[in-house]
Amino acid sequence: MLIGDQLEKITIDALSEIKQKREEEMSGRWFNYEDSLKNMPATFDRYVQRYINGELCQLLDQNNSLSEISHKRKITFYGPKGLSKDYRGFGKRDVHYSHYGRICLVETPESEKIGLTLHFATHARIEGGQIKTLYVPTDQTNAKLCYLNPSEEENTAILPYSDDNEVNKNQYFARRGKDGMIRLYNKSKAHYQDAYPSQCIGLAAALVPFIQHDDANRVLWVQKTLNSLFPFYILKGLWSRQDLKKK
Numbered sequence: 001m002l003i004g005d006q007l008e009k010i011t012i013d014a015l016s017e018i019k020q021k022r023e024e025e026m027s028g029r030w031f032n033y034e035d036s037l038k039n040m041p042a043t044f045d046r047y048v049q050r051y052i053n054g055e056l057c058q059l060l061d062q063n064n065s066l067s068e069i070s071h072k073r074k075i076t077f078y079g080p081k082g083l084s085k086d087y088r089g090f091g092k093r094d095v096h097y098s099h100y101g102r103i104c105l106v107e108t109p110e111s112e113k114i115g116l117t118l119h120f121a122t123h124a125r126i127e128g129g130q131i132k133t134l135y136v137p138t139d140q141t142n143a144k145l146c147y148l149n150p151s152e153e154e155n156t157a158i159l160p161y162s163d164d165n166e167v168n169k170n171q172y173f174a175r176r177g178k179d180g181m182i183r184l185y186n187k188s189k190a191h192y193q194d195a196y197p198s199q200c201i202g203l204a205a206a207l208v209p210f211i212q213h214d215d216a217n218r219v220l221w222v223q224k225t226l227n228s229l230f231p232f233y234i235l236k237g238l239w240s241r242q243d244l245k246k247k
Contacts, residue, residue, distance in 0.1 A: 002126065006051065006080075014047040055079060067227040070204055073120040075103070076113075083116065092116060097180025098150035101133030101194070104202030106219050119202040123195065133199065135192035145195055153177030157185045159193040 018040055051057060056079045061071040077083045077092055093115025095105060107119045123134040125147065132147035138159065157174040174185045198206040204223035205211060211219055 002129070006056070010047045010051050014044050018043050055085075061227075063228060066204060066207075070107075070119060070202070070227055073203070075118050075120065077116040078113075085112075087116070088112070100175070100180060101135075101199045102131040102150075104205055105200055106205040106216065107202045107223055108220070110220065110224075119204075121200060122198045122203055122206050134195040136195050137191060138187070138193050139191055146192075148192070150177075153192065156192060157183075157190040159190045161194040161197045161199065 021039070021043075056076070058071075061067045077087075078085065083092065099105065101121050102124045104119045104121050108114050109117050120131070121133065124131055126132070127147065127149075130149040132149050134145055135148055135153075135158065136145055137143040154177045157176050159172055159174045170186055171184055172187055172190060173182055174190045175182050201211070202223075204226050205219060207226055208219050208222045
């Protein structure tokens with residue numbers, strides 16, 4: 001449930017209660033319209049306080065620009081209609097092939113929340129309640145970037161960002177959208193290609209130098225450190241430059 005959906009639910013619940021109380025008061029013999037309106041702010045305040053004191057309402061991490069935007073792009077299995085804090089299973093924590101390009105494959109807490117509190121991938125966004133990721137159509141010249149949800153990429157093969165996967169002129173290694181398996185495909189079967197090399201990871205992980213050569217545990221530790229120590233300004237030239245640092 002998105003923040004906007006939660007606020008919408010709070011507003012609807014508060015208005016429904018106000019409507020019910022007004023109807024009950026108007027059915028009585030003595031009804032004062034002005035006194036009835038005075039009670040409306042108190043009803044709204046009660047619902048707002050309930051939301052503020054909820055487990056999903058947190059103070060924004062503003063230690064630096066990276067930690068702030070990472071906090072805003074955090075998602076969780078906890079909360080209303082979600083998992084309880086006593087959940088100790090493994091099923092919900094596992095990585096799913098539909099997470100590719102939508103949820104960071106690295107960034108997660110090293111605690112009982114591992115795999116249950118996650119972050120959006122670098123180029124993921126939400127449309128219509130679904131997480132979509134960015135692709136480049138391969139069957140068009142000067143094709144525009146497009147966002148796809150998991151169901152829209154099930155019946156096609158997707159090429160990685162790099163062109164080094166070419167076996168010959170007609171065959172490429174590509175990822176099948178239906179199950180995420182990498183197989184050999186004719187280029188005519190691959191209708192999309194990854195738009196960026198950092199597509200499958202989040203913002204903090206994309207800043208880790210040489211991430212493709214690192215151990216996953218080291219990357220997890222480094223991205224947590226970056227959230228605490230990432231500088232506001234870069235005062236001199238970098239020894240290593242990642243895709244995101246150019247922006």
